[in-house]
Amino acid sequence: MxxxxxxxxxxxxxxxxxxLSQPTLDVVAIGNAIVDVLARADDxxxxxxxxxxxxxxxxxxxxxxxxxxxxxxxxxxxxxxxxNTLAGLAAMGRSCGFIGQVAQDQLGKVFxxxxxxxxxxxxxxxxxxxxxxxxxxxxxxxDGQRTMNTFLGASQFLPPAAIDADxxxxxxxxxxxxxxxxxxxxxxxxxxxxxxxREAGREIAFTLSDAFVIxxxxxxxxxxxxxxxxxxxxxxxxxxxxLTQSTDCESAIAQVSAKVPTLVVTRSEKGxxxxxxxxxxxxxxxxxxxxxxxxGAGDLFAAGFLAGYVAGKAPAQxxxxxxxxxxxxxxxxxxxxxxxxxxxxxxLL
Amino acid sequence: MxxxxxxxxxxxxxxxxxxLSQPTLDVVAIGNAIVDVLARADDxxxxxxxxxxxxxxxxxxxxxxxxxxxxxxxxxxxxxxxxNTLAGLAAMGRSCGFIGQVAQDQLGKVFxxxxxxxxxxxxxxxxxxxxxxxxxxxxxxxDGQRTMNTFLGASQFLPPAAIDADxxxxxxxxxxxxxxxxxxxxxxxxxxxxxxxREAGREIAFTLSDAFVIxxxxxxxxxxxxxxxxxxxxxxxxxxxxLTQSTDCESAIAQVSAKVPTLVVTRSEKGxxxxxxxxxxxxxxxxxxxxxxxxGAGDLFAAGFLAGYVAGKAPAQxxxxxxxxxxxxxxxxxxxxxxxxxxxxxxLL
Numbered sequence: 227m228x229x230x231x232x233x234x235x236x237x238x239x240x241x242x243x244x245x246l247s248q249p250t251l252d253v254v255a256i257g258n259a260i261v262d263v264l265a266r267a268d269d270x271x272x273x274x275x276x277x278x279x280x281x282x283x284x285x286x287x288x289x290x291x292x293x294x295x296x297x298x299x300x301x302x303x304x305x306x307x308x309x310n311t312l313a314g315l316a317a318m319g320r321s322c323g324f325i326g327q328v329a330q331d332q333l334g335k336v337f338x339x340x341x342x343x344x345x346x347x348x349x350x351x352x353x354x355x356x357x358x359x360x361x362x363x364x365x366x367x368x369d370g371q372r373t374m375n376t377f378l379g380a381s382q383f384l385p386p387a388a389i390d391a392d393x394x395x396x397x398x399x400x401x402x403x404x405x406x407x408x409x410x411x412x413x414x415x416x417x418x419x420x421x422x423x424r425e426a427g428r429e430i431a432f433t434l435s436d437a438f439v440i441x442x443x444x445x446x447x448x449x450x451x452x453x454x455x456x457x458x459x460x461x462x463x464x465x466x467x468x469l470t471q472s473t474d475c476e477s478a479i480a481q482v483s484a485k486v487p488t489l490v491v492t493r494s495e496k497g498x499x500x501x502x503x504x505x506x507x508x509x510x511x512x513x514x515x516x517x518x519x520x521x522g523a524g525d526l527f528a529a530g531f532l533a534g535y536v537a538g539k540a541p542a543q544x545x546x547x548x549x550x551x552x553x554x555x556x557x558x559x560x561x562x563x564x565x566x567x568x569x570x571x572x573x574l575l
Numbered sequence: 576m577x578x579x580x581x582x583x584x585x586x587x588x589x590x591x592x593x594x595l596s597q598p599t600l601d602v603v604a605i606g607n608a609i610v611d612v613l614a615r616a617d618d619x620x621x622x623x624x625x626x627x628x629x630x631x632x633x634x635x636x637x638x639x640x641x642x643x644x645x646x647x648x649x650x651x652x653x654x655x656x657x658x659n660t661l662a663g664l665a666a667m668g669r670s671c672g673f674i675g676q677v678a679q680d681q682l683g684k685v686f687x688x689x690x691x692x693x694x695x696x697x698x699x700x701x702x703x704x705x706x707x708x709x710x711x712x713x714x715x716x717x718d719g720q721r722t723m724n725t726f727l728g729a730s731q732f733l734p735p736a737a738i739d740a741d742x743x744x745x746x747x748x749x750x751x752x753x754x755x756x757x758x759x760x761x762x763x764x765x766x767x768x769x770x771x772x773r774e775a776g777r778e779i780a781f782t783l784s785d786a787f788v789i790x791x792x793x794x795x796x797x798x799x800x801x802x803x804x805x806x807x808x809x810x811x812x813x814x815x816x817x818l819t820q821s822t823d824c825e826s827a828i829a830q831v832s833a834k835v836p837t838l839v840v841t842r843s844e845k846g847x848x849x850x851x852x853x854x855x856x857x858x859x860x861x862x863x864x865x866x867x868x869x870x871g872a873g874d875l876f877a878a879g880f881l882a883g884y885v886a887g888k889a890p891a892q893x894x895x896x897x898x899x900x901x902x903x904x905x906x907x908x909x910x911x912x913x914x915x916x917x918x919x920x921x922x923l924l
Contacts, residue, residue, distance in 0.1 A: 263685075265692075295688070299689040300692075301652050302650070303650050304648065332682050333681050341648075343614075358681065562648060
């Protein structure tokens with residue numbers, strides 16, 4: 227596999243295999259189809275309910291009911307990590323498709339409406355009967371940090387049959403979220419999508435999503451990387467440490483960047499790093515008046531970076547686009563862009 | 576009936592009839608139980624879909640589906656005029672109860688959760704089967720103006736049997752929204768609640784809601800006023816003109832204030848007026864950096880005014896509280912308070 231680490235040309239200009247045909251979409255993503263329920267909560271609420279601040283935990287119906295009863299009034303906004311990334315990409319003018327499982331219920335309708343209203347192709351048939359559409363109960367503490375509690379619902383039943391091979395082949399990049407590695411059926415669906423994308427000579431981008439997800443699936447994730455199936459890997463510092471079971475970020479980055487053509491590591495207020503073609507690029511975090519809600523920060527960073535990447539921008543510029551998109555999303559409630567990202571990016575686009 | 580217009584003491588200190596027992600709640604409201612779906616839209620969208628900017632129209636399932644398909648990605652936030660007013664009152668520390676009809680579906684659960692999470696008593700049994708919980712599709716134009724399209728759904732089936740007479744008797748003020756006068760069953764329910772409140776010596780507050788609602792029910796509304804069944808009437812300028820079929824605001828105000836102990840007329844950026852006990856009080860609009868979304872402005876003005884009223888504040892102070900609560904709500908998306916209203920009101924409370 228051509229995972230040359232020190233290629234003089236940026237590897238993102240060189241798809242892993244020759245394309246069988248020109249892609250018609252920029253990015254197709256497979257992800258959890260989730261509606262977020264966001265509410266403000268104090269740190270005492272996080273402690274009382276035994277939640278890990280800043281993390282994501284999977285919850286069952288009983289816990290979902292208990293937490294929902296206890297939490298404050300909410301705001302419902304479509305979410306899902308990869309879907310948020312696509313929302314950002316679409317807002318930046320990129321053409322996208324999404325594959326994810328909703329139920330035939332009101333929140334499923336909300337999710338489908340919102341993603342289609344962004345111009346994103348979304349054809350996955352909704353699923354009849356129980357369980358309902360996935361919900362993420364998100365507590366936003368006064369410091370803007372989000373603590374996520376995901377009831378996977380219908381999302382965990384995305385079947386391999388839902389993977390539209392033509393859609394996968396039609397996109398230059400297949401984007402996958404680590405979160406979806408938890409449930410069995412979607413994991414199988416993603417593996418089949420990876421195979422399809424690779425056969426068609428497409429690139430594969432993967433986000434590690436969450437340290438606890440990595441705890442559960444480290445071997446799988448490392449195998450994907452070792453087999454050269456990941457062209458662009460997104461992680462934050464905690465995740466890259468968890469993946470490598472390291473305590474030193476720089477050595478973790480060196481270790482992983484040796485195996486993926488493009489590694490993007492987000493570092494919250496310290497900005498972000500991309501190692502691509504053996505070269506390191508850095509960007510500072512974009513300035514922001516107030517961190518309102520960090521939900522979706524990583525998702526939108528990925529959106530900005532990928533928007534630059536598919537447009538053939540230099541890695542430093544793609545990083546800058548990621549930083550700007552992330553800054554927009556943390557300046558308000560919810561993980562879908564509110565401001566005009568094209569206007570915010572201006573000449574960078 | 577003791578509707579003395581020129582009583583030297585403010586009429587709000589004198590319940591219409593002697594109370595049979597001390598109230599245990601401040602305000603109980605009957606209103607549409609609605610979840611708002613808010614999306615940004617250009618003026619061209621309003622024009623293309625033949626909507627009346629700033630107004631509220633009732634829509635059926637077909638129109639709801641068409642409009643929803645056409646509108647941009649939304650944010651779902653509990654709404655309903657009277658329920659928004661209670662949300663404000665609860666945020667200001669007042670004790671409240673709500674009566675309204677949701678369906679046994681996800682959005683009904685959202686509505687019920689949100690209102691209960693505010694500490695508002697809400698015991699109306701949800702309704703099985705179709706139609707679903709009421710939805711209001713709200714287009715917010717760049718000027719912050721909201722155009723509402725209400726699918727009444729289950730809300731229109733609030734039966735008279737849902738009126739908990741003990742709950743009505745337990746509250747010092749019964750608050751009713753004109754919007755709910757449209758559907759037949761809730762209208763009958765409100766009439767029965769009015770009778771119960773009056774027998775218990777409670778005060779009745781009423782908001783005229785919308786000029787088109789008044790067009791449809793002017794005779795009924797005037798009859799309620801003529802019969803002395805309304806102690807506090809809330810209206811904006813358009814509504815007071817519609818009610819009196821007048822073109823002159825001052826004469827409309829004079830005409831109506833002669834018949835209700837307390838008349839509150841909101842005038843958007845020009846502030847608001849209260850005529851109480853024959854005396855006129857005015858307040859300027861509270862300053863605001865940017866009008867983001869006017870949804871709920873009238874509802875929250877009513878909340879602020881009523882919070883002052885039940886606390887025995889002077890009308891000028893109650894008006895000021897209304898202005899501050901309204902300013903908070905128009906500074907963000909959605910009709911439920913986000914900021915700490917108690918902190919905003921400070922010494923006024």
